[in-house]
Amino acid sequence: xxxxxxxxxxxxxxxxxxxxxxxxxxxxxxxxxxxxxxxxxxxxxxxxxxxxxxxxxxxxxxxxxxxxxxxxxxxxxxxxxxxxxxxxxxxxxxxxxxxxxxxxxxxxxxxxxxxxxxxxxxxxxxxxxxxxxxxxxxxxxxxxxxxxxxxxxxxxxxxxxxxxxxxxxxxxxxxxxxxxxxxxxxxxxxxxxxxxxxxxxxxxxxxxxxxxxxxxxxxxxxxxxxxxxxxxxxxxxxxxxxxxxxxxxxxxxxxxxxxxxxxxxxxxxxxxxxxxxxxxxxxxxxxxxxxxxxxxxxxxxxxxxxxxxxxxxxxx
Amino acid sequence: xxxxxxxxxxxxxxxxxxxxxxxxxxxxxxxxxxxxxxxxxxxxxxxxxxxxxxxxxxxxxxxxxxxxxxxxxxxxxxxxxxxxxxxxxxxxxxxxxxxxxxxxxxxxxxxxxxxxxxxxxxxxxxxxxxxxxxxxxxxxxxxxxxxxxxxxxxxxxxxxxxxxxxxxxxxxxxxxxxxxxxxxxxxxxxxxxxxxxxxxxxxxxxxxxxxxxxxxxxxxxxxxxxxxxxxxxxxxxxxxxxxxxxxxxxxxxxxxxxxxxxxxxxxxxxxxxxxxxxxxxxxxxxxxxxxxxxxxxxxxxxxxxxxxxxxxxxxxxxxxxxxxxxxxxxxxxxxxxxxxxxxxxxxxxxxxxxxxxxxxxxxxxxxxxxxxxxxxxxxxxxxxxxxxxxxxxxxxxxxxxxxxxxxxxxxxxxxxxxxxxxxxxxxx
Numbered sequence: 017x018x019x020x021x022x023x024x025x026x027x028x029x030x031x032x033x034x035x036x037x038x039x040x041x042x043x044x045x046x047x048x049x050x051x052x053x054x055x056x057x058x059x060x061x062x063x064x065x066x067x068x069x070x071x072x073x074x075x076x077x078x079x080x081x082x083x084x085x086x087x088x089x090x091x092x093x094x095x096x097x098x099x100x101x102x103x104x105x106x107x108x109x110x111x112x113x114x115x116x117x118x119x120x121x122x123x124x125x126x127x128x129x130x131x132x133x134x135x136x137x138x139x140x141x142x143x144x145x146x147x148x149x150x151x152x153x154x155x156x157x158x159x160x161x162x163x164x165x166x167x168x169x170x171x172x173x174x175x176x177x178x179x180x181x182x183x184x185x186x187x188x189x190x191x192x193x194x195x196x197x198x199x200x201x202x203x204x205x206x207x208x209x210x211x212x213x214x215x216x217x218x219x220x221x222x223x224x225x226x227x228x229x230x231x232x233x234x235x236x237x238x239x240x241x242x243x244x245x246x247x248x249x250x251x252x253x254x255x256x257x258x259x260x261x262x263x264x265x266x267x268x269x270x271x272x273x274x275x276x277x278x279x280x281x282x283x284x285x286x287x288x289x290x291x292x293x294x295x296x297x298x299x300x301x302x303x304x305x306x307x308x309x310x311x312x313x314x315x316x317x318x319x320x321x322x323x324x325x326x327x328x329x330x331x332x
Numbered sequence: 333x334x335x336x337x338x339x340x341x342x343x344x345x346x347x348x349x350x351x352x353x354x355x356x357x358x359x360x361x362x363x364x365x366x367x368x369x370x371x372x373x374x375x376x377x378x379x380x381x382x383x384x385x386x387x388x389x390x391x392x393x394x395x396x397x398x399x400x401x402x403x404x405x406x407x408x409x410x411x412x413x414x415x416x417x418x419x420x421x422x423x424x425x426x427x428x429x430x431x432x433x434x435x436x437x438x439x440x441x442x443x444x445x446x447x448x449x450x451x452x453x454x455x456x457x458x459x460x461x462x463x464x465x466x467x468x469x470x471x472x473x474x475x476x477x478x479x480x481x482x483x484x485x486x487x488x489x490x491x492x493x494x495x496x497x498x499x500x501x502x503x504x505x506x507x508x509x510x511x512x513x514x515x516x517x518x519x520x521x522x523x524x525x526x527x528x529x530x531x532x533x534x535x536x537x538x539x540x541x542x543x544x545x546x547x548x549x550x551x552x553x554x555x556x557x558x559x560x561x562x563x564x565x566x567x568x569x570x571x572x573x574x575x576x577x578x579x580x581x582x583x584x585x586x587x588x589x590x591x592x593x594x595x596x597x598x599x600x601x602x603x604x605x606x607x608x609x610x611x612x613x614x615x616x617x618x619x620x621x622x623x624x625x626x627x628x629x630x631x632x633x634x635x636x637x638x639x640x641x642x643x644x645x646x647x648x649x650x651x652x653x654x655x656x657x658x659x660x661x662x663x664x665x666x667x668x669x670x671x672x673x674x675x676x677x678x679x680x681x682x683x684x685x686x687x688x689x690x691x692x693x694x695x696x697x698x699x700x701x702x703x704x705x706x707x708x709x710x711x712x713x714x715x716x717x718x719x720x721x722x723x724x725x726x727x728x729x730x731x732x733x734x735x736x737x738x739x740x741x742x743x744x745x746x747x748x749x750x751x752x753x754x755x756x757x758x759x760x
Contacts, residue, residue, distance in 0.1 A: 080441075275586045293719070
């Protein structure tokens with residue numbers, strides 16, 4: 017995600033509160049000047065296309081002819097489109113099961129790696145490695161081979177008497193395969209968790225030990241609340257990220273969302289509608305609907321965060 | 333620690349911003365020409381496997397040696413990705429100068445003024461069958477020149493049939509007999525060898541069946557010429573075979589992609605175009621594959637036709653019309669190009685090229701097959717309706733869902749018709 021470095025940098029370098037307004041004006045000018053290259057790119061490459069896609073979402077546009085204004089037709093048609101509804105179902109499944117599992121894995125590994133042991137640097141790099149290559153095409157191909165008929169996974173399970181056959185061709189198993197792929201790429205949230213864990217003062221744990229608290233108690237009463245902003249941040253990022261899954265689904269299903277539509281993720285269907293069927297207006301409507309839905313979910317997260325996310329300086 | 337204000341002010345906005353950019357290109361009216369010292373460079377793109385890439389590179393090298401004033405920059409991809417790339421390029425006004433093309437997409441691009449009217453440039457079509465050329469024409473304009481023809485056929489592997497003790501078919505069969513044949517292979521193949529893939533999943537096979545029943549697939553005004561009941565009848569043909577050894581399961585077939593089950597030695601037969609021969613031989617490693625006609629309930633009407641297996645087209649916006657035309661002319665007419673491709677593009681459409689090519693072994697089988705069905709051949713189909721590529725892939729997908737048991741035949745017919753009617757309405 018491109019947002020994460022921006023976020024962490026801004027929060028890390030929390031500047032001192034501004035004192036003089038004159039200084040502030042000069043600072044702002046300098047700031048915007050430095051921002052300019054990025055800002056221009058942002059406006060030309062992100063905001064511009066977004067506005068044009070918003071317009072296109074109200075049109076019938078096939079790439080070749082001029083867009084034809086059709087009002088809300090695309091949005092209405094979406095909800096009568098069975099494949100669209102299927103893609104929503106598939107994506108929700110992935111987000112709801114994949115994201116918490118991935119975060120749980122990331123947190124668990126981060127806690128293991130937080131202890132002082134020899135060779136921790138090596139382990140940290142090793143556990144992070146899958147995330148570096150994870151989003152790539154090659155891994156999706158490897159995954160496909162691993163979960164095929166008589167692939168390592170099938171053979172491994174058969175050894176224990178579980179005969180599922182290949183996962184790739186079985187519509188009931190492909191979602192499990194996709195979720196495993198995302199869980200395996202826990203590196204990015206893990207690194208952030210690790211940084212968060214390092215910030216928790218060790219004396220809190222020492223005091224808790226003195227009072228006779230066990231590991232579960234310490235986790236629930238110290239780690240979880242102290243880490244809650246980081247957990248919140250990771251949850252938000254990973255949820256948004258999960259909604260955008262595309263590349264791995266595209267490779268594993270040969271760009272078709274099969275078998276039987278079981279990997280027809282939202283963005284994949286959007287892509288097929290746009291670039292295979294030349295229905296760019298329809299695809300734009302899908303893109304905007306996704307932006308709105310993700311926006312609403314983000315808002316809900318922020319609203320509920322008040323009850324479980326604790327920041328330093330908050331009155332408890 | 334992280335403090336609330338700094339954190340909350342940074343709002344994370346997740347975007348699925350699909351950048352739908354459109355741009356306009358400029359076209360120049362006169363084609364630029366080059367010289368041997370200062371050659372022009374045209375771009376050419378095609379779909380296909382490594383085998384075709386190798387052959388195409390040879391053909392390009394030959395063209396460049398004969399035409400020192402033109403350089404050709406070649407580029408290729410697989411079939412599905414090919415059309416997604418072309419769509420993006422067309423939107424940006426940057427289609428390659430010359431392209432290998434498929435009948436399914438000729439209207440989409442031709443009617444939308446993306447392709448050059450080849451009637452305005454010099455390409456020799458004297459050596460072509462007059463009945464074949466209209467398949468590259470829309471409303472009196474020639475957008476594509478067929479490189480070669482292909483016809484539908486049933487492939488089988490004689491060695492596999494012999495190992496099961498099954499007699500080789502002679503191709504005079506109706507659907508019931510064909511089904512019985514598939515079932516026999518499935519029964520004797522015992523889970524390791526299947527009869528074939530579900531032949532009702534291929535649009536063109538359905539088209540042939542419609543022709544056998546004297547039904548037109550599309551009407552003149554771009555509507556569907558058949559009814560939902562016709563489609564249901566078609567998909568019911570293999571209803572009893574699905575889930576048995578007669579048809580390879582979709583779960584197996586999916587995993588073999590991009591290879592076909594037949595090319596992977598999982599099935600004994602395959603119903604498809606006759607120019608896939610070279611590809612199947614390479615994929616399967618079989619010593620020999622044979623071709624027989626498709627089944628028909630009317631022995632006098634096999635519904636078969638010669639289709640341009642691929643066409644050569646040029647971009648409407650090419651700056652090098654003359655060079656593009658010379659390259660197309662060379663690719664479709666030159667006998668040496670025929671020698672390079674043999675039947676891997678199909679049987680050469682131009683008589684000059686066909687006569688200049690020596691067909692041996694399996695290439696001869698393909699040529700002989702097309703000769704043997706000559707008396708059954710009817711006119712080549714018109715370029716299908718706009719958006720046909722989508723209908724073709726939907727047809728396959730819906731049949732896959734049928735085989736997974738996710739849809740009934742009625743549900744499948746409803747799903748396909750909804751997509752088709754939607755599409756026809758979109759493009760009206």
